[in-house]
Amino acid sequence: MPTDSRATAAALLPLVGGPANVLSVAHCMTRLRLGLADPARADEEALRAVPGVLGLVVDGGSYQVVLGPGVVGPVTAAFEELVDRSTVAGELAALGAELKGERQRRNATPVKAALRRLAAVFVPLIPALIGCGILAGVNGLLLNAGLLPWLTPALAAVASGFMALIAVFVGVNTAKEFGGTPVLGGAVAAIVVHPGVAEVTAFGVTLAPGQGGVLGALAAALLATHVEKWCRGRVPAALDVLLTPTLTVLVAGLATLYGLMWAAGAVSTAIGTAADWLLSTTGAFAGLVLGGLFLPLVMLGLHQALIPIHTTLIEQQGHTVLLPILAMAGAGQVGAALAVYVRLRHDASLRTTIRSALPAGLLGVGEPLIYGVSLPLGRPFLTACVGGAAGGAFVGFFAMLGDQVGATAIGPSGWALFPLLAGDRGWGTLLAIYAGGLLTGYAVGFATTYVFGVTDRVMAAAGSVRPAPDPFGGPTPSRSSR
Secondary structure (H helix, E strand, C coil): CCHHHHHHHHHHHHHCCCHHHEEEEEECCCEEEEEECCHHHCCHHHHHHCCCCCEEEEECCEEEEECCCCCHHHHHHHHHHHHHHCCHHHHHHHHHHHHHHHHHHHHCCHHHHHHHHHHHHHHHHHHHHHHHHHHHHHHHHHHHHCCCCCCHHHHHHHHHHHHHCHHHHHHHHHHHHCCCCHHHHHHHHHHHHCHHHHHCEECCEECCCCCCHHHHHHHHHHHHHHHHHHHHCCCCHHHHHHHHHHHHHHHHHHHHHHHHHHHHHHHHHHHHHHHHHHHHHHHHHHHHHHHHHHHHHHHHCHHHHHHHHHHHHHHHHCCECCHHHHCHHHHHHHHHHHHHHHHCCCCHHHHHHHHHHHHHHHCCCCHHHHHHHHHHHCHHHHHHHHHHHHHHHHHHHHHHCCCCCEECCCCCCHHHHHHHEECCCCHHHHHHHHHHHHHHHHHHHHHHHHHHHCCHHHHHHCCCCCCCCCCCCCCCCCHHHC
């Protein structure tokens, strides 16, 4: 942060009554907007005399300090930092943030850090994906049954509106996560879905609206963020408000049209083709591998890399064929937990943990069972993976026969995935295959854990074992607190 910005903020703070008098801090293009508890404590004459202050606008309890474009943003950031550091709450928040940051630094790797940032772009979209996915499924059932024909067009519009503009939301979140202006990221990403791109030819091929999908939007917004940051450091402050957004949209927009959309489109097509080929030719084996490895991926945080792949498949095909297979890992985990519950009757604490975590596990939230039960015990984690592999192989086998099961949204798993099932077959067939996979995962996870997962050594250690720490640094509650 520029030294001048810090100096200006430090000069302004005591003149508005100090940190205790500041209720809110915000800014627009040119003004630092302050909400003051007691406006009379502000020294207007002294404020106007501060170097860099161009004027004051006083409206009741709102003090608007005019600083000008390109200056107001850094000064506002410095002012907020000073206010936070000058209050007890700010000190505590800073201490908590420091401890959390240190914990994350100890456990972070470049790959995990990148995946976390990628997840931060897509995870906020999941509620909309779920809501629209369920509505799309309901609409499909109504169409197949010939019911409520007056309602289905409206439901189709409601369910598909978000997906039609998902690229814009990806652009907004990408710019926000990587330090750009969210609306500029959205503006550049919107090019991907604009009908006018059909008039543009790149690499001898006419572009199509939506080409590249969410991957193109992600790349476009990333580029826009880099262009914006480059401009912020070089464009004169007086011209920043005009030139920076213009150059950001122009440079990143042209690059999106004449490169990124074409490249991202090729990658997106390859992802869809690869997923279909994988399941149609090696479905049982692919399901075995994916279902068996997903729990370790979740434990390591590497499953976040699959989020854009799921989103791309949903955007292309209306559903992701990978999620139902990966959901079998949760079924294996549930089966393993049930076996531990049956075998370790003497461990009341562990059984209490399983009872409290099992409902979440049935709905596809596996972390409580992973960190509270199977991973601390060791072998049950491995046998849970075996159950997931069996369930994945079951679903993958039917995919080889042409009965692929997909999900219209990401996020839910386990039983919660039933309303989101989709595919080329009837809903009854999809339900039967997915339910069969869950039952297979439960049964194999239970049987392998009961026979091989709970040894005498595990039973002897169960009373003293504690839940495993979250490898990402998050706190893991004790059994008594679950």
